[in-house]
Amino acid sequence: NAGVTQTPKFQVLKTGQSMTLQCAQDMNHEYMSWYRQDPGMGLRLIHYSVGAGITDQGEVPNGYNVSRSTTEDFPLRLLSAAPSQTSVYFCASSLQGPDTQYFGPGTRLTVL
Amino acid sequence: DAKTTQPTSMDCAEGRAANLPCNHSTISGNEYVYWYRQIHSQGPQYIIHGLKNNETNEMASLIITEDRKSSTLILPHATLRDTAVYYCIVRVVGTYKYIFGTGTRLKVLA
Secondary structure, three states: OOOEEEEOOEEEEOOOOOEEEEEEEOOOOOEEEEEEEOOOOOEEEEEEEEEOOEEEEOOOOOOEEEOOOOOOEOOEEEOOOOHHHOEEEEEEEEOOOOOOOEEOOOEEEEEO | OOOOEOOOEEEEEOOOOEEEEEEOOOOOOOEEEEEEEEOOOOOOEEEEEEOOOOEEOOOOEEEEOOOOOEEEEEEOOOOHHHOEEEEEEEEEOOOOOOOOOOOEEEEEEO
């Protein structure tokens, strides 16, 4: 199993640009989530999904959209990037609920 | 959601036990305590979790006080590879939200 994979590893955007961060898992996990981690801080939940077709907001959802059309994929879309979205983004999955989450390697995003 | 308080940093000699404390004085009866760690800038790694009984797995032991207001993660024989930031997290059963704090930066010294 590849586990949780994220692409790209690094990205630089200009203010106002949009992009999609990709996340995939091959463990047939129902639960997937997106976090952001700002320098020196813990992780904050952006959005999560409890299964295909079901998503919900976390702690800091503004400026981000998600969809879950398949069990394997959970992309995160930045609609209009802002410098405040400069962060490291982690995707995670677990079999059911947020117990024993497996995290991806992260995407380091810089918005200029 | 209950919040957690952890020391900012700790040192531990290699081969000795590392005891990482966490205060969660506002924890409710149905809230679990989870521990994750983050090595360098990698994605966090699950370590252990518990409700009120002490728990042990191949990585660590979790000791939860009887009143559940605090807990201690024990790495029995710390190695250099255990140098990481350790997060103590509380989650309410039935919700899908972890509240990560800033964690404890553990440095294992040779």
